[in-house]
Amino acid sequence: MTELTTGRVLQENKYKIEDVLGQGGFGITYLAEQTMLGRKVAIKEFFMKEYCERDESTSHVSIPSTGSQEIVKRYQEKFLKEARNIAKLKHQHIVRIMDVFEENGTAYYVMEYMEGGSLSDKVRNNKALSEEKATRYILQLAEAVDYIHKKRINHLDIKPSNVLLDENDNVVLIDFGLSKQYDTGGIQTSNTPVGISEGYAPMEQYKQGGVSEFSPEADIYALGATYFKLLTGINPPSASDIYEDGVPVDILRSKDVNENIINAICKAMEPKKKDRYHSISDFIETITFDDKEPETEIIVISAVKEKEKEKVKVKEKEQEQKKEKKKYKFEIKYLLWIIFPSIILISILLYNGCNHKSSQLVESADSMGIWTDSMYYKSSLGTGIYRGYIDEKGMPDGNGSLIFNDGRKYSGSFVHGEMEGDSVIFMYDNGDEFRGKFYKNEFKMGRYTIKSDGSYFYGTFKNGQPDKGKWYTKNGKIIP
Helix, strand or coil: CCCCCCCCCEEECEEEEEEEECCCCEEEEEEECCCCCCCEEEEEEECCCCCCCEECCCCCCCCCCCCHHHHHHHHHHHHHHHHHHHHHCCCCEEECCEEEECCEEEEEEEEECCCCHHHHHHHEECCCCCCCHHHHHHHHHHHHHHHHCCCEEEECCHHHCHEEEEEEEEEECCCCCCCCEECCCCCECCCCCCCCCCCCCHHHHHHCCCCEEECCCHHHHHHHHHHHHHHHCCCCCCHHHHHHHHHHHHHHHHHCCCCCHHHHHHHCCCCHHHHCCCHHHHHHHCCCCCCCCHHHHHHHHHHHHHHHHHHHHHHHHHHHHHHHHHHHHHHHHHHHHHHHHHHHHHHHHHHCCCCCCCEEEEHHHHHHHHEEEEEEEEECCCCEECCCEEEECCCCEEEEEHHHHHHHEEEEEEEEEEEEEEEEECCCCCCEEEEEEEECCEEEEEEECCCCCCCCCEEEEECCCCEEEEEECCCEEEEC
């Protein structure tokens, strides 16, 4: 027997094993229940199937060969280091580590469980995704990869099976077992083994020392290969085949894939590292910009769409005028709402050891932030009631929602008081909706839908207006 049996408990009944989700050469991933909270979690167990054995009655893991014990010990230490490294990453498209522990002679880490399956499941049996859906997934994945690159980490195992989907159909990058950390000089500081996923690994990953220096281009290659898989449903060719014959663009064209995207995939998957994109931002810019259509066309269409939103702007102006008349009353009220959470925060810090709970503010064990159920908050987009996490200064920080006085609503993440996140929702009181990336209180990239006719814009935004992208009908046809 290699895996834990259904019903086995870990950490004195804290976790109960329900099923096996997958197994590789270095570990087994289980579906489990966190019993006290009654929620599903995923637990990864360190288990090198080539060297390890398990006692059926006790579940204890042992290494029969004394010569292999040092090898297993070294890799177990790397397994725990992987968990600690992932735990330091805070991005909504990267898996969140909830717990780490040692038991049964081996090690485990606990992750949030994703119920939406993986991108690999989406394209099973050669099923291709629409260009819009595939691009949405790739842009979210690119944001996660860009985040780790800024921390000088290479993932080195990006592929559809390592990208899960949450309940809102947003991507979550997992499995950092082959990732490498690099210092400021670009030299690796970790010695994880170099793995190869055929079709997703570039030529340099096959060479000894090929990724010993920080190389965003390796992950960019895998990102392009993943894009190819989503758009075609077909496994990408191996790096050697790409070197000989290039990317099979005819397959992409047969799926009516935009030439801009085809060019982006080809450049991302160039055999030579020097010929690829050198940053994620360059890759993103290519797939969100169509140089065949002048920007003036987008502006004209946008102007037509703006007519329907004129009433909303007038209403917002009237609301601002009313609020000006009540300026002094509001400032006093706002000041009280800022002071109040600060007092509560200080109380929590002073009585950290007490098991104190409040219906208004509670400390979260997972985020180590402070939760507020109701707080007035003023942003550059207007004033309203905020509900969510706040930082030590009483500013929104983490997941939350802001309902504006005029009926608009923002749901997503905040960073030190500003609306900022990769998968947010912004709704107007007339039903128009934006879904995508927010940065410093502005639309940046995503989809803006007009409720009245179902048409939508998909692309990048500038100063809150559509910038580079296309308008579509509600049926997904491009508006000429």
